[in-house]
Amino acid sequence: MDRRAFLAAGAAAAAAGTAGCRSLFETRSARSPPLVDDRPDAVYVPTHTEGMSMVGTAEAGDYRVALTYSFPHRFWTVDVDRANKVEIQGSDSAHLMGTVWDPETGTVVPNSSVEATVTRDGETVVDRELWPMLSQNMGVHAGDNVGLDGDGTYEVTYDVGPLSARTTGAFAGKFGERESATFTLEFEQSTLRDLPFERLTDREGDPGAVDPMDMEMLPVAQLPEPGGMPGTALATGESGDAQFVVVRTDPPTGVESDGSYLAVSARTPYNRYPLPFMALSATLTRDGESAFEGALQPTFDPELGYHYGAAADLRDGDDLRLVVDGAPQLARHEGYETAFLAFEPMDLTLSSGP
């Protein structure tokens, strides 16, 4: 009998004979309530919130990495400007997550590549690149539903990076290597059953978002309010239910420029999570003449956070057109899957005044 046949037989026996497994299945469907009807094309309150279990954190080169997990849940990947729903598979036993941040500043790295390898007694159980994801209570992280071989001790290795975004300021030259962190996961189905789970029946489907989870040991990738951004905030645009804060600063280390620097901080409404994996371009016009035109480069900076930037001379009164060339290609948890897909160009007039 091969491994799979054995597992299949074991699962059949368990389903017939033990209450533990049955209640797990019940838990799974109870914890995946039907989606609300008529979801708005905007960020909305999901059907429920859920907790997670923290396994630990570890240093990996320039990064600090956390391993957390929850029960499997539906999510959506993005095909161009369409959300592609990923259903929970029968073999899925947990939603495995990785959060990566800079230990010196606590800044979450929102677009790192995280490859997960899960082994048990030396046998590989899971080996895959985790999806870059966005959820309302966790913000940006890497995650996927995975199938484990039941309760037991697993070794989980996260291979992280290198970062493909430009790094600037104190981050210049960092995050350029692939690094590795290994965790021991004592997996128990009962832990999943005990995780907090709350239905949001009164609010589900309403425009809005649940608050970021208060996560001990884990930073959340929240960006400052427009007024709290470094430099001078010159405008805020809205499109596709995302917000785009336009900031003028001195060029950070790593950007060649004699003049000023244009940073566009793209974020979710309500929770101000950064929106990575987007293609953004800008046209700056002054007195009818073009002062800048081109793509904004995805950039990771300790003060500006993850943003899209270019060397450009910005002045009060300039007209700035922002165009989202490509929607953020990160997987979405419930409540984000209908937003940030279709964007109208934004025409803004820059002003440093109050």
Place this chain on the structure above:
Amino acid sequence: MPASRSLSRRDFVKAAVAIGGGAALSACQQRESPALPQGPDDPAYATRQHAWNDALPTDEHGNDVPPRHHVVRLLDYQGEGTPTADERETVETALRSLERAYPRSHEVEDGNAVGLLFTVGYAPAYFERFDADLPESVDLPEPEPLAPFENPTPDRPDVAVHLASDYGSVVLAAEEALVGERESVNGVEMAVSLDGILADADLDDDGRARRTGFIGPGLPAENQDVQGIPDSEPVDEDAPLFMGFESGFSGSQATEDRVTIEEGPFAGGTTQHLSAIELSLDQWYEQDSRFHREATMFCPAHAEEGAIEGTGENLGASNQVGDCADDVASDARETGKVGHAQKLARAREDGMPRILRRDFDSTDGGRASVHFLALQSGIGEFVATREAMNGTDAASEGAVGQRTNNGILQYMSVERRGNYLLPPREHRALPGPRP
């Protein structure tokens, strides 16, 4: 294709190739029993070891059809110092025995099938035992990581023997005969074997000295009960490879001329890169959309236009990504995906591909994987091709990740890399660096 193969028999033969050994062989032969003629008494084949194409069947579109079963044996030279003239003669005699035993191809009901094709290659490590260096006309560096996100173990055996046939039993018998575990094959006596001169290589990180695999419709579907493929058995019966699509379109293959070393003592030879790549296709088959699979394997335009039917056999002799090769940057920005074939098309020189793929899928170690075997005039040609595939430029645009949505990088993990020189036939037996 050989006639009358039932599915269960093909499955059985593939399993036998993966397991190897005398017991596997006898069981395999009982089931497969091809009525193969013997090879010529005095095999006077072309100087290019890699000149296989004239022995391969072609499909209705004119694509060369690779042999279905493959084994690569990685071997170490057992002697002290440098090989002797006697040892060279022994190796050459053993190789000639194999050539006398099996035809390169033979006629079957509906065309021709491959009897036995093989090459013998030598790693940079092999040449270190000589005082002289390889000539500059040979571009053969030690294997290195070829992407910022990979960390492969270098394979550093002395020798790589690649055996291929449309019959699993032939591959098995040939390798057994070569290593001295069998005295005759297909009714032809082995004059000598490599025993005592070459033996299974001792590789870093417990690397496998024996790599096995298959390519062709039916074989991946029948062998999908392995790690890396979801339990739902998603691999299509028509698919020649685990990922479900055709490859080896003649339009994406370098010609044998293009990959041949032109100058110096190894003129007529070529270089071979062999990597071991693990596949993780749970997401590919259970989470990704068909649109995503088409867009990232070929290019977003193909997916938008619905240009690909089934495995892509309708594309004919070309994957037709030439037109979207220039769109990598704009596709990266606007669709958030770039295609594997699309990126590779950029590596062409004067419109011509630079590498000749002879890769195959594998279940070695119970894991879905690819033994990516490619031939090129110098390893630099492979490196340039792989660089185009990395799509680092696409990732810098923002929407495409370093591995996610960046061709098929997300589903592959390069575990090992090795580089080899395939000398011209006259120098295929334990050559020095300046033969």
